Amino acid sequence: MNKELKFDEQVNVTKPKLPPFQSYVEKIKSVWDSNWLTNNGPIHEEFKQKLKTYLNSENIELFVNGHLALETALKTLGGKGEVITTPFTFASTIHAITNAGLKPVFCDIEPENFNIDSSLLEQHITEHTKAIVAVHVFGYPCDVYKIEEISKKYNLKVIYDAAHAFGVTVNGKSITDFGDLSMFSMHATKVFHSIEGGILSFKNRDLAETLKSMKNFGINSHNDDIEMIGTNAKLNEFQAAMGLINLKSIDEEISKRKKIYSIYIRHLKDIKEIAYQAELENIAHNYSYFPILVENNKLRDFLFEEVKKYNLNLRKYFYPLCNDFSCYDYDSKQTPVAKDISDRILALPMYSDLKEEAIVKIIKIIEHETNIFNKKMLSVLY
Ligand SMILES: *Cc1c(COP(=O)(O)O)cnc(C)c1O
Numbered sequence: 001m002n003k004e005l006k007f008d009e010q011v012n013v014t015k016p017k018l019p020p021f022q023s024y025v026e027k028i029k030s031v032w033d034s035n036w037l038t039n040n041g042p043i044h045e046e047f048k049q050k051l052k053t054y055l056n057s058e059n060i061e062l063f064v065n066g067h068l069a070l071e072t073a074l075k076t077l078g079g080k081g082e083v084i085t086t087p088f089t090f091a092s093t094i095h096a097i098t099n100a101g102l103k104p105v106f107c108d109i110e111p112e113n114f115n116i117d118s119s120l121l122e123q124h125i126t127e128h129t130k131a132i133v134a135v136h137v138f139g140y141p142c143d144v145y146k147i148e149e150i151s152k153k154y155n156l157k158v159i160y161d162a163a164h165a166f167g168v169t170v171n172g173k174s175i176t177d178f179g180d181l182s183m184f185s186m187h188a189t190k191v192f193h194s195i196e197g198g199i200l201s202f203k204n205r206d207l208a209e210t211l212k213s214m215k216n217f218g219i220n221s222h223n224d225d226i227e228m229i230g231t232n233a234k235l236n237e238f239q240a241a242m243g244l245i246n247l248k249s250i251d252e253e254i255s256k257r258k259k260i261y262s263i264y265i266r267h268l269k270d271i272k273e274i275a276y277q278a279e280l281e282n283i284a285h286n287y288s289y290f291p292i293l294v295e296n297n298k299l300r301d302f303l304f305e306e307v308k309k310y311n312l313n314l315r316k317y318f319y320p321l322c323n324d325f326s327c328y329d330y331d332s333k334q335t336p337v338a339k340d341i342s343d344r345i346l347a348l349p350m351y352s353d354l355k356e357e358a359i360v361k362i363i364k365i366i367e368h369e370t371n372i373f374n375k376k377m378l379s380v381l382y
Contacts, residue, residue: 005365007311011358013289015351016188017253019245027241038236039216047194047240050247054167055184056174057201061211062240066163066185067092068233069198072214073159073181074100074133076207081130083159086116087323087330088338089135093161094322097133105129106323108335113277114138114291114345117337118146122154131157136165136175139191139288140277144170144178159183166192167254169284176201186243191257191288192250194243197235256352257287263356264290264348267363273299273370290350291317297343299373304346306369312362317347 031037038044044062052060063069074083074096083097087106097104105124110117114137121132132151134142142160151158160178162168163185168175176182186197200211210228213220218230246253268274273295279285294300304314319342323330332339348362 001306001309002365002368005310005361005368007358007361010311010313011349011362012313013315013317013347013349014189015349015353016193017246017352019242019249023245024241027245028238031237031241036237038234040234041237041240043237043240043244044235047235047244047247050244051199054247054250055176055199055201057176059203059205059208060199060201061208061215062235063198063200063215063233064235064239065196065233066183066187066198067096068215068231069185069200070159070161070163070183071096071099072211072231072233073183073200073202074102074131075214076210077102077130077157079130080128082126082128083131083133084116084121084124084129085133086135086137086338087321087332087335088114088137088318088342089161089322090163090318091322091325092163093133093135094325094328098328102130103128104133104322104330106330106335106338109137109338109341110143111337111341113140113280114341115140115142116147118143118150121147121150125150125154125156129154129156131159133159133161134179135161135163136168138277138291139164139166139168139286140280141165141168141170141175141178141283148178157181163187163190164288165286166190166288167250167284167286171282172284180204181207186239191253191286192243192246194235194239194246197239197243198233253352254286257350258285260350260352260354260359261287261290263359264363267360268292271363271367271370274366287350289317290348292346292348293341294344294346299370300344300346302373303366303369306372307365310365312349312365314349315347316342316345318342319345 116134158179160182162182181202184199186194214230215233218226218228275293
């Protein structure tokens, strides 16, 4: 290793953004006056209104986290059946589907943007198919128009795991415009956060009452009876306060990340073993992550291990694939593209206060260790 490149402090892939301490304290002060801590309090309501405007969505409901929001959304489908989804996602997507009593059917992904391959969707549709659960991986929108076309043709619901896609637009339209329902995660490590939190944005306004009831033990506003099996997934006032403050600076946050993205690609161009995602036309991206695709699995694993000596923690994100988890009985052989991507993917640090100096250092470390790897491979050959 090259000692000069070592970071003094641990550098991770994400770093939660905290607003100025005083601004948070001021926002939560009213909780001590109102004594209203959770259950649709005034800060929750203010947050909800502001999110409707920002996401350009008429119907949203807030949840304690993204996972329970997604699980609740899936339960509104009612009954058993199959959903077509991707293995290249966070464990949450597949657990939510399974916990909702549905069976995930894995469709392979596109090698360019790592999203579900819409050209393969139809071959997975059976009489049991209820919905398509697609993920806007790393904030890059799925093939939303094709997915809409297929869902109409077969009368399927479309639920987007938009956990990574807060603030993204397609042809100037909010990402919430696509699908029946979209879930956003507001976890501390996401682009936009409320400590923990989840948002469901949906088209059918009648769902609002159902979702409100489901996240509050099935309790409803019209009678004493409990008509459905609910859960507890309410967002509290302290989360809403954090979200409201962070929402004020979200555009600034995204533009800082855009700069970081451009610094990365400027420097990475010279390393031929590394590929990265190009900017897409007509998409306003949120630069939620900076994934790279390494030439082969051996080099990926080598880099992942070796960079730790520099106090640099990269992430194999997403690895392993969900259809390789031992808690389930599926097989990644059926999704060869996803398997290949998952074996070569590596996420680099991406957060707004990442300095140019640090980015340059990260790239030098990768370059240096790639050269060491290549020399090793050569010595094995000869
Ligand atoms: C973060 C994440 C979730 C879960 O969101 P939480 O708010 O952490 O519960 C679901 N799906 C994906 C793809 C995620 O990255």
